[in-house]
Amino acid sequence: MMAYENEGFEEAHPYASPHEDMESLVLHDDDTNNNLSKSNGGAHGRDDNQRHYPHNSFNSFLEPPSYAEAVFRSFDGDHTKQINSHGVVSTSMPSTNSDYLKISVTDPREEEDLVAGGNTYVTYLITTWTNLPEFNGTEFSLRRRFKDIVTLSDRLSESYRGFFIPMRPDKSVVGKQVTQKQEFVEQRRMALEKYLKKLAAHPVIRRSEELRVFLQVQGKLPLMKTTNMASRMVDGAVKLPKQLFGEPVESAKGGGDLLRIFKELRQSVTYGWGATKPPLVEEDKEFMEKKMKLQEFELALGNVSLQAESLVKAQQDIGETMGQLGLAFVKLTQFETNEAMFNSQKARARDMKNVSTSAVKASRLYRELNAQTIKHLDKLHDYLGVMLDVNNAYSDRSNALLTIQTLVSEVSALNSRIEKLEAVAFKVFGGDSSRIQKLEELKETMRVTNEAKNQAVREYEYIKENNKIELERLDKERREDFIGMMKGFVVNQVGYAEKMSSAWEIVANETSGYAERCR
């Protein structure tokens, strides 16, 4: 549970360590856990790795590796890269100095639900490799089911309000039927792995107790399952402010809670779900500007993502057609060779063979280019996902503000009731004992509510701080990721274009005689 003890500090520090520590975490993290999901956390090194791999598809062309080839080779497969704080290329393997947290999700198995009786559910083997100190051990595994993931996700949402927490995979029911079950289970396994990797990549969450317990503590998940109705409704309709139905952060009395819940609900309805238009305007102008900019960014990103998809398709199509053209010429070559009655046919067959060879080569190059392009441009999709996480974090903030407002209005309502009652209670000589008793109760309630309000304010400030820190982290990571993405995309294009050019230049040279004859 995140350290929100009732210390009564006016300032909230999200972590024990100062801000700089997070940065150092970011820079020194090994990226062995960053194979696919490098969305919003962890290490970012992925540029300019001059590793050379012994078996590489380009060796088959028997061409000397060019600069571009050496550089973009590093984007093959899941090889990860590193960048140190000076942005200089480094080829370091995971060293014992940097810490790592690698998670894999494997071996889905169907198990009997002994509690529910008759039902079955799927468990997954979660294996962790780490050298982080809080884990006792470097390698361990256990089995978890999807429900546990939901619990983990909910707990994290409650404890880390204001953070850009990666969203867990959907609960979708479609596909659970037997016929599609295998595919569904495999998709879920991949999604779970991606999710856990994202969590492990987040500088704060990877150190969280919730995650540790999930990964390490055997047996039934000891994270308390909340009466979190919001979680159950999340995948369906509206996303209710999680805090409303969760564990009360404030120590208010029972009855008052329920009333407050409905008040907040009403206010929420008035201002729209997760809206930020309460009577008290969000005073942080900077925050509002930032929010709007992020919305613009989200739109632009969505657009780029769309166009990237059509670019990928166009690259695929041209590669295919080039291949078909090549094949057509292969057939023609064979035909002319077999049927050759004249030397001119033999010459033509030779020319066709060269063309077909280059066309087939070009086709293969397009295919490879595309595979790499997809990997690079996938960053865009990742960040679209991150934007959703950001929106959640902003919702946390606006909900916290809503809570404050609700409590404030409650306090003032109580205050006016007290004043009225006071006016009446002491009119009677000696005091109206029942009314005085009531007055005492009210005063107590108000004291408690006021306490709750103060705590809500602290919570709000805490979330605000988290937002701010996360925004900075996002900016930095996004910047690095996007530069890396652009660089990767560009280098990739250069490399393949160079290869295609040399393939075609061979043919152009060998057929140059025909051009001269024309003059």
Add this chain to the structure above:
Amino acid sequence: MITTQRSHTGGGGLQSPRSPSSQPPFLSVSVTDPAKMGNGVQAYISYKVITKTNFPDYQGPEKIVIRRYTDFVWLRDCLFKKYKGIFIPPLPEKSTVEKFRFSAEFIEMRRQALDSFVNRIALHHELQHSEDLRTFLQADEQTMERARSQDTGIFKRKPADLMQIFRDVQSKVSDVVLGKEKPVEETNPEYEKLKRYIFELEDHLAEAQKHAYRLVKRHRELGQSLSDFGKAIKLLGACEGDALGTAFSELGAKSEMLSIKLQREAHHLLMNFEEPLKDYVRAVQSIKGTIGERANAFRQQCELSETIKLKEIDLNKLRLTRSEKMLDAEHEYEELKADGEEATRRFETIVKLMNEEIIRFQDEKTQDMGLAFHEFAKGQARLANGIADAWRSLIPKLDALTLSSS
């Protein structure tokens, strides 16, 4: 526009004895300046045909006439009729799609094809002497129109139609159905091989051309998506601001620039690779027409041969009976014999010409395709280099960004 040379080392032909020191004979033609004429349904394209020559029968040194597509068709039909055995250069098809007919691209493709057509005729050692060619290149528009309308109807049949007849005639099924006897065919194995070759070649070429055309489209599509992608990236750059935003903007700009390169390459590919392939297909189809003509000539020869034999029998019968019909019969017999000889001569000319033509054709196609392949490869290499250069220019900037971001 190619200057004609005597590709055939036989005969002095047009070398004028009056001017032994004059330059060798040449006939140089070009088809240029397409212009839209008329309106609505009647609209058509007219072309300027420029002839530069020192041929004695021609109005030299230069003559310009205006011709339209149907004039070219007339010329092709005349040549097809009069020069049996020779592979008449192919013409571009009539456009069936109304909208496309007047697009700049279509007009340019057609102009190029018509130019090729006339040039090939002018280059051909036999065809270049054709009277019809001279009419086509020199006559004024009224004469041309008269000539055109005179011959329409007779030569409306395209070589493709003749081919259809040829094919039907070869089909056993139709023979059985129609109760026809199997018609006479050559049994020359080499010729059989040639016929098979031509038919299969057409199929192979048609497939290659289909993919070539698709490749042109793919270039256009890739260009379009690069343009859209570039624009989108630029917008993203505007959101980012500062150095990163600038980098995005530049990336977007490069992408848009490459889009233009791709469109250009698509056009180049169309005109210099796809069209020559299409031209090759048409040429093969034209040969099929010649094959049909040869079959006709062979059949005629056979039929006449049969008729002559029968006539001889008749004649002998009449000779025996000393009938008054005998003289007439003898007359007819002599005529038939002359026709028979004529038919044989015609057939043998076709065979001889075809043998020469096939060599010429193969040489020509190797040259034509060699050039087309060269242009294709050159274009692709140029495009790839352009792409590499454009993206490469961004790398130093991105490197600088990486260094500054930490």
